[in-house]
Amino acid sequence: xxxxxxxxxxxxxxxxxxxxxxxxxxxxxxxxxxxxxxxxxxxxxxxxxxxxxxxxxxxxxxxxxxxxxxxxxxxxxxxxxxxxxxxxxxxxxxxxxxxxxxxxxxxxxxxxxxxxxxxxxxxxxxxxxxxxxxxxxxxxxxxxxxxxxxxxxxxxxxxxxxxxxxxxxxxxxxxxxxxxxxxxxxxxxxxxxxxxxxxxxxxxxxxxxxxxxxxxxxxxxxxxxxxxxxxxxxxxxxxxxxxxxxxxxxxxxxxxxxxxxxxxxxxxxxxxxxxxxxxxxxxxxxxxxxxxxxxxxxxxxxxxxxxxxxxxxxxxxxxxxxxxxxxxxxxxxxxxxxxxxxxxxxxxxxxxxxxxxxxxxxxxxxxxxxxxxxxxxxxxxxxxxxxxxxxxxxxx
Amino acid sequence: xxxxxxxxxxxxxxxxxxxxxxxxxxxxxxxxxxxxxxxxxxxxxxxxxxxxxxxxxxxxxxxxxxxxxxxxxxxxxxxxxxxxxxxxxxxxxxxxxxxxxxxxxxxxxxxxxxxxxxxxxxxxxxxxxxxxxxxxxxxxxxxxxxxxxxxxxxxxxxxxxxxxxxxxxxxxxxxxxxxxxxxxxxxxxxxxxxxxxxxxxxxxxxxxxxxxxxxxxxxxxxxxxxxxxxxxxxxxxxxxxxxxxxxxxxxxxxxxxxxxxxxxxxxxxxxxxxxxxxxxxxxxxxxxxxxxxxxxxxxxxxxxxxxxxxxx
Numbered sequence: 001x002x003x004x005x006x007x008x009x010x011x012x013x014x015x016x017x018x019x020x021x022x023x024x025x026x027x028x029x030x031x032x033x034x035x036x037x038x039x040x041x042x043x044x045x046x047x048x049x050x051x052x053x054x055x056x057x058x059x060x061x062x063x064x065x066x067x068x069x070x071x072x073x074x075x076x077x078x079x080x081x082x083x084x085x086x087x088x089x090x091x092x093x094x095x096x097x098x099x100x101x102x103x104x105x106x107x108x109x110x111x112x113x114x115x116x117x118x119x120x121x122x123x124x125x126x127x128x129x130x131x132x133x134x135x136x137x138x139x140x141x142x143x144x145x146x147x148x149x150x151x152x153x154x155x156x157x158x159x160x161x162x163x164x165x166x167x168x169x170x171x172x173x174x175x176x177x178x179x180x181x182x183x184x185x186x187x188x189x190x191x192x193x194x195x196x197x198x199x200x201x202x203x204x205x206x207x208x209x210x211x212x213x214x215x216x217x218x219x220x221x222x223x224x225x226x227x228x229x230x231x232x233x234x235x236x237x238x239x240x241x242x243x244x245x246x247x248x249x250x251x252x253x254x255x256x257x258x259x260x261x262x263x264x265x266x267x268x269x270x271x272x273x274x275x276x277x278x279x280x281x282x283x284x285x286x287x288x289x290x291x292x293x294x295x296x297x298x299x300x301x302x303x304x305x306x307x308x309x310x311x312x313x314x315x316x317x318x319x320x321x322x323x324x325x326x327x328x329x330x331x332x333x334x335x336x337x338x339x340x341x342x343x344x345x346x347x348x349x350x351x352x353x354x355x356x357x358x359x360x361x362x363x364x365x366x367x368x369x370x371x372x373x374x375x376x377x378x379x380x381x382x383x384x385x386x387x388x389x390x391x392x393x394x395x396x
Numbered sequence: 397x398x399x400x401x402x403x404x405x406x407x408x409x410x411x412x413x414x415x416x417x418x419x420x421x422x423x424x425x426x427x428x429x430x431x432x433x434x435x436x437x438x439x440x441x442x443x444x445x446x447x448x449x450x451x452x453x454x455x456x457x458x459x460x461x462x463x464x465x466x467x468x469x470x471x472x473x474x475x476x477x478x479x480x481x482x483x484x485x486x487x488x489x490x491x492x493x494x495x496x497x498x499x500x501x502x503x504x505x506x507x508x509x510x511x512x513x514x515x516x517x518x519x520x521x522x523x524x525x526x527x528x529x530x531x532x533x534x535x536x537x538x539x540x541x542x543x544x545x546x547x548x549x550x551x552x553x554x555x556x557x558x559x560x561x562x563x564x565x566x567x568x569x570x571x572x573x574x575x576x577x578x579x580x581x582x583x584x585x586x587x588x589x590x591x592x593x594x595x596x597x598x599x600x601x602x603x604x605x606x607x608x609x610x611x612x613x614x615x616x617x618x619x620x621x622x623x624x625x626x627x628x629x630x631x632x633x634x635x636x637x638x639x640x641x642x643x644x645x646x647x648x649x650x651x652x653x654x655x656x657x658x659x660x661x662x663x664x665x666x667x668x669x670x671x672x673x674x675x676x677x678x679x680x681x682x683x684x685x686x687x688x689x690x691x692x693x694x695x696x697x698x699x700x701x702x703x704x705x706x707x708x
Contacts, residue, residue, distance in 0.1 A: 096646050113632050145688055154466050162467040177684045181643035
């Protein structure tokens with residue numbers, strides 16, 4: 001299983017709780033899980049985790065992934081019932097078809113305004129999925145703007161609590177405003193769970209408090225909160241191919257890995273910009289190990305030490321991309337092309353950072369239009385490859 | 397401006413204590429939070445936005461009771477319910493007065509901030525004492541200012557004079573034929589096999605039409621550019637209106653109460669019209685506050701009053 005590669009060691013007591021989630025006989029797997037070593041140098045620090053009673057972020061995140069997969073399986077079993085459960089019983093939601101369509105159109109406009117390339121990518125999807133992705137995007141963006149936008153100075157924990165209440169209400173079919181109504185309609189049509197949304201709000205709370213991350217574990221949790229959740233939100237919309245033999249968990253894990261990879265790429269691209277706002281999204285212990293400090297980052301000079309450090313970070317981000325690639329082929333055939341396209345495009349940003357001689361302080365790593373267009377047929381080619389036919393590839 | 401006023405009311409020290417929790421659109425003003433006013437004071441000394449988060453955390457829950465919350469909730473309670481109409485009007489007037497005075501204070505504080513930081517040698521890369529620039533409505537042209545307006549006039553007039561000279565004197569003298577391959581208009585019509593009458597267009601008519609087409613397309617370009625610039629300043633979520641449609645009542649403002657109709661009675665009573673009640677989300681207005689722009693309709697909710705930054 002792809003997700004397992006993220007584990008270094010798993011404390012024995014956790015295995016039993018996890019076994020209850022595993023759909024197949026996991027006996028042979030657990031030994032594999034325990035013997036896997038992580039490939040990232042930073043994570044090797046976890047070998048100490050055996051002695052610790054506290055769990056690493058990766059384990060906690062993995063449990064969320066398992067829960068999501070389990071929920072989807074339940075809903076798959078009583079298909080018709082589950083999908084109607086979220087239909088609004090009261091006359092609260094925008095039942096008027098015109099207003100709903102207008103709400104979705106506005107979501108598309110907002111998406112086109114703020115994320116042009118992403119918007120173009122959504123045009124490759126089926127119309128229903130496209131609208132759903134827009135609605136999710138707008139909610140995520142509004143949530144992000146609460147702490148990062150023009151009103152960030154007025155944000156309070158109370159506002160975030162209220163926002164979370166609104167989220168719960170819209171999942172029950174009682175949306176507050178038109179953008180909430182679009183999302184409410186989306187979650188009634190697709191089996192999307194509320195937990196990733198809650199986790200994203202949690203990530204915003206984290207962002208209010210923290211501006212430094214001690215180790216990769218903390219950074220991983222943050223990346224999960226702000227980007228991994230998006231991956232988990234979109235898997236039910238993209239859909240898993242019916243002929244796929246992969247387990248639901250592995251697809252969710254791949255989506256999670258894609259989210260993490262995207263966020264790590266963002267972080268590596270925006271080091272200079274974040275530093276100017278006083279934030280460093282790189283693990284402090286790894287910086288120290290490379291002989292760097294926050295001052296080096298604020299100074300903004302590219303040294304040999306910085307290049308070596310960046311090489312390691314980019315390598316790790318690429319590994320997450322590789323993890324993600326394993327799951328994209330298991331998605332529904334109509335969704336593979338856009339997801340592949342976005343994966344390839346984002347991966348190219350890492351190449352751009354390297355081409356800039358690792359100067360992410362002053363130069364923005366940018367993928368030119370020509371390269372973007374070229375990725376489209378390549379993505380199409382890879383999308384033609386369907387789900388892996390080999391069953392044993394599942395028990396990775 | 398009224399919307400601006402609402403945002404600026406954040407800095408308003410509260411005169412009367414209000415029972416906490418709630419948030420009606422009108423009662424937002426009430427809770428101004430001494431906590432927030434202290435934040436504004438700290439804001440004048442720390443203009444970095446990243447420090448806002450820390451300043452919010454630094455005054456922890458000592459003012460838990462009242463906190464202005466940018467997210468409205470469905471369980472809004474209108475605190476001003478108990479006031480009489482005259483009282484409400486007096487309240488509004490006194491608050492608007494205070495808003496004005498506070499903005500003036502912000503302006504003066506900013507001036508002092510600027511003076512003190514230049515004394516201390518902290519320079520920002522801003523232009524000093526220059527007349528403001530007007531961005532040009534025509535795309536690709538540099539911004540105008542009163543200084544280069546003269547240059548602008550001169551170049552425009554000389555261009556016009558040059559074209560008139562060219563068209564009136566140079567072209568006929570040199571017998572310029574500007575058609576494809578050095579043809580005149582007559583040759584062009586002949587080559588297109590159109591009736592020869594078309595080539596005998598009156599020169600005055602021709603120049604009038606040509607000029608009109610040029611002028612109209614130029615005006616169109618300018619207007620479109622203007623619209624684009626204004627649009628850029630708008631909040632993208634509410635499209636400048638400051639409000640979003642209330643989903644609870646679908647913008648109608650009224651909720652229909654569904655009463656179960658009993659069929660047990662058997663009496664042939666005609667169905668009565670469904671009763672409606674005012675939507676609690678939007679208080680009957682059909683729209684709710686846009687949390688992105690805080691009802692200002694502008695992309696940057698709080699930073700477009702010139703008094704906030706007199707050196708901008």
